Amino acid sequence: MFNTTAWNRLRYSLYAPVYDVVAERAFRRPRREALGQVTWQPGMRVLLVGAGTGLDLPWLPRDIELHAGDLSPAMVTRLARRAQAMGRDVQAREMDAERLDFPDAHFDVVVMHLILAVMPDPVRGLAEARRVLRKDGQLCVMDKFQPDDRPAGLARRSLNALTSAIATDITRQARPLLEGAGFTIEQDTPVMMGSLFRALLARPTPA
Numbered sequence: 001m002f003n004t005t006a007w008n009r010l011r012y013s014l015y016a017p018v019y020d021v022v023a024e025r026a027f028r029r030p031r032r033e034a035l036g037q038v039t040w041q042p043g044m045r046v047l048l049v050g051a052g053t054g055l056d057l058p059w060l061p062r063d064i065e066l067h068a069g070d071l072s073p074a075m076v077t078r079l080a081r082r083a084q085a086m087g088r089d090v091q092a093r094e095m096d097a098e099r100l101d102f103p104d105a106h107f108d109v110v111v112m113h114l115i116l117a118v119m120p121d122p123v124r125g126l127a128e129a130r131r132v133l134r135k136d137g138q139l140c141v142m143d144k145f146q147p148d149d150r151p152a153g154l155a156r157r158s159l160n161a162l163t164s165a166i167a168t169d170i171t172r173q174a175r176p177l178l179e180g181a182g183f184t185i186e187q188d189t190p191v192m193m194g195s196l197f198r199a200l201l202a203r204p205t206p207a
């Protein structure tokens with residue numbers, strides 16, 4: 001499978017100029033629904049992981065402390081530009097979701113939209129999300145997933161060799177991934193294309 005972090009950095013830097021054309025309108029409702037599942041409070045410290053061009057920004061409350069990281073410098077530049085145009089204070093920087101540059105238990109909310117199916121090692125990404133989340137923190141996920149009750153068949157796995165290299169993995173299963181990483185799923189809502197795209201709200205499972 002041709003899906004590495006170096007390749008993702010390169011291809012998303014190439015996609016950055018056209019990303020909004022493809023993803024802004026298509027994912028507007030799913031991302032609003034996903035963020036609507038979070039219980040927001042003023043002053044919360046929030047991290048967007050694999051934040052892209054910042055298409056989540058319009059749907060986030062203003063009275064939060066917002067941080068954003070992305071592997072691709074071109075994405076970070078666009079996100080910073082969007083934040084400035086919106087008059088929002090966002091700490092945006094280049095960052096690998098597999099090595100978050102933050103201390104343990106630092107965030108009230110971690111948002112992972114359309115990143116778990118992209119990064120080569122989602123288990124590592126979720127372990128990092130769990131590490132930086134407070135013990136009562138919330139993980140907000142929106143992505144495409146294979147149904148939890150059956151692993152991907154041969155045809156889907158074959159197609160995945162192509163889709164994971166140019167777009168996204170289509171074989172990942174939400175519940176095994178999140179529960180395996182130590183999260184308890186509180187909400188799981190189909191948001192697009194039947195139940196292909198789901199919005200999940202999870203919290204760290206108490207030790």
Ligand SMILES: C[S@@+](CC[C@H](N)C(=O)[O-])C[C@H]1O[C@@H](n2cnc3c(N)ncnc32)[C@H](O)[C@@H]1O
Pocket residue numbers: 005008009012013023049050051052053054055056069070071072075095096097098112113114115118119120
């Ligand atoms: C499909 S886009 C989603 C962007 C944004 N979250 C959204 O909802 O529009 C995937 C993003 O993940 C970023 N990405 C891929 N691998 C990453 C990694 N290991 N760490 C951080 N960001 C990563 C890409 O650069 C790209 O911006």
